[in-house]
Amino acid sequence: MQRIGLGALLFAAILYACFSSPTPDAPGLPEILILISLALAALCGGIERATWQTPWAKPLTILVGYGLCAGMFVGVFVGNASADMARDVVGFMALAVPLLLAGHYKNQKALFAVLLFIGMCFAARYLAMPDMLIGMGNTDLLYLANSPLVAFAATWLLLHGCFQQKRVWLAIICAIASALPILAMAGMMQRATLAMLAGAWLVLLVVTLLKKPRRGITVAIGFSILLCIAWPWVVGLYGALVDKTNAVGWNARGAEITALADAVNQSPLTAIFGAGWGSMFKSPAVGDIWVRFSHSLLTSLWWKLGWVGFLLGVGAVTALVAGMVKRLRHDLVMLCALLLPLLPALLLYGSYKSLCFGLLLLGCARLNWTLTPRNANQTASHDCKQRASVHPDCQSHLSADAGRDGPAAA
Numbered sequence: 249m250q251r252i253g254l255g256a257l258l259f260a261a262i263l264y265a266c267f268s269s270p271t272p273d274a275p276g277l278p279e280i281l282i283l284i285s286l287a288l289a290a291l292c293g294g295i296e297r298a299t300w301q302t303p304w305a306k307p308l309t310i311l312v313g314y315g316l317c318a319g320m321f322v323g324v325f326v327g328n329a330s331a332d333m334a335r336d337v338v339g340f341m342a343l344a345v346p347l348l349l350a351g352h353y354k355n356q357k358a359l360f361a362v363l364l365f366i367g368m369c370f371a372a373r374y375l376a377m378p379d380m381l382i383g384m385g386n387t388d389l390l391y392l393a394n395s396p397l398v399a400f401a402a403t404w405l406l407l408h409g410c411f412q413q414k415r416v417w418l419a420i421i422c423a424i425a426s427a428l429p430i431l432a433m434a435g436m437m438q439r440a441t442l443a444m445l446a447g448a449w450l451v452l453l454v455v456t457l458l459k460k461p462r463r464g465i466t467v468a469i470g471f472s473i474l475l476c477i478a479w480p481w482v483v484g485l486y487g488a489l490v491d492k493t494n495a496v497g498w499n500a501r502g503a504e505i506t507a508l509a510d511a512v513n514q515s516p517l518t519a520i521f522g523a524g525w526g527s528m529f530k531s532p533a534v535g536d537i538w539v540r541f542s543h544s545l546l547t548s549l550w551w552k553l554g555w556v557g558f559l560l561g562v563g564a565v566t567a568l569v570a571g572m573v574k575r576l577r578h579d580l581v582m583l584c585a586l587l588l589p590l591l592p593a594l595l596l597y598g599s600y601k602s603l604c605f606g607l608l609l610l611g612c613a614r615l616n617w618t619l620t621p622r623n624a625n626q627t628a629s630h631d632c633k634q635r636a637s638v639h640p641d642c643q644s645h646l647s648a649d650a651g652r653d654g655p656a657a658a
Contacts, residue, residue, distance in 0.1 A: 253292030254355050260285035261362040265369035270395050270602035271339070282603070289349060296351030304571045304613055305347060307564040312344045314560055319525040319553055322518075328526030332540050336525035336552065339541075343564075345606025346613040353614035360617045363607055367401030368425075370604075371432035374398075393432035394597065395604040399441050399589035400611070402429035403448065407581040410467045411452045439489050440592050448584045455580065501543060501596065503532040508542055508551045522554035545593055545600035565594060572612045579616075586612050 260282045267278040299305050316337070323333045352359060374392040392398070409422030433441055457464035475482065511529045513519055528540045529551070542548045546565075550558040569587070576583040589608060593600045 250293035250352075250354070253289045253294055254352055254358055256285040256288035256292065257294070257349065257352060257362065258358065260289065261366055264603060265366040266373075270370075270391050270599065270604050286348070286603075289352070293351045294349040295347075299347065299350040302350075302571065302613070304564070304567040305350070307560070307567045308343065309347060311557070311560040311564045312341075312347065315340055315343070315549075315553055315557060318521055318557070322521055322524030323526045324524075326524055326527070328524055330526070332528070333524075333526035336540060339601030340525075340552075342600065342602060342606035343609065345603070346568075346610045349610055350614055353616075356615065356617040359611065359615055363397055363611050363615070364401050364404065366604065366607070367395065367397035367399075367429055370395045371398050371401065371429040374432045374435065375428070393429075393436040394438070394599050395602065396589035396593055396599050396608045397604045398429045398432055399438075399445070399592075400585050400608060402426050402433060403445055403588045404581060404585035406430070406445070406449060407452055407584055410449070410471075411456050411463070412581045434485055437489060438592075438597075440596050441589070442489075444588050444591065448588060452580060452584070500533045504542060505547060507532055508547055512551055512554065518554065520554045520556060522550070522552045522557055525552060527552060541598050541601060543598050544595050545605075546595065548600070568609065568612050575616055582615065582617065586615065 263278050263282050370392040405422045405426035409419045413419040413422055507529055511523055528538045530536050531539045533543055542551055546561055549561040593605055599605055
């Protein structure tokens, strides 16, 4: 059954990466097949009793349960459109992906491959025909580069190639491959994500210079040469980012929060329980048009589910991030690759309404691939104390995986 579920997950990932988009306006056959495949993956090994013993699962379960019940009840009570409520619920269910698929954590390499493959495919599809897409009016595909998994792919490939991979030829391939998602993000002018990626690279460079000076100096010299070669392109990108900032500022996020506050504070009930699924507001962040989303998961929870939903969301995210940091404290590359796309979705972008975000949360909850054998054994010992009654072979399984894993970050 576990193999069937894993196969269904991989099939859904291929369909999603090659034929779908993060937020399609008109779901068709690919989306139906993806939904069926994910349901099969959940039923065949994805939903697991051991998941509920993890510290992050209970707060996330409470958030999902409360959101489905309270958001729908308020939406129906105030008379929001059923189609708008349905789209909100579908987007909200991205938060349930870790709960439904966490059982596939035993296949670490497959889980990692799903995240990386989707990110690279989305980046390639965006770069392949952006002008044609605009001409065809297919706005769904214009958001491919906004996927959190594109940022995941860019971060992991760049940092792994520069600071973690021991084989020189593989390190060079990873660093070169990272250009694909980086160019896609640059094409979408993702200022926050690109700035965070540059910051993460500089931090790991300093860490590497302190711990492995030879490698750090080699990376610094190599990137200095590359920077000189690509200087005209770098200057052009910097100019484009500055022009966007001068034109739109910081995308009126503060004004958006003010408008949301007006919507939330209409009455004590909406302040506590939110405006419900399907609610809309005039957003200054998108030219004062009526929309049903905000550019942040946390503000969206605050608006749709009130202060109760906001506090439950903060608790669930805190538990998830705390567990991820504890699990990946010896693997700075994977930690950065998961954390970097998570922060913009929580605070700045509307990318939280997609399957990409749900899969990223699954990675935050379970992904633990590039550990050293020493760290893998430590993690296995800790995990087995929690899951011994469910998985008596946990230690032997993780130890076997540890022997095949890559090195930890510098």
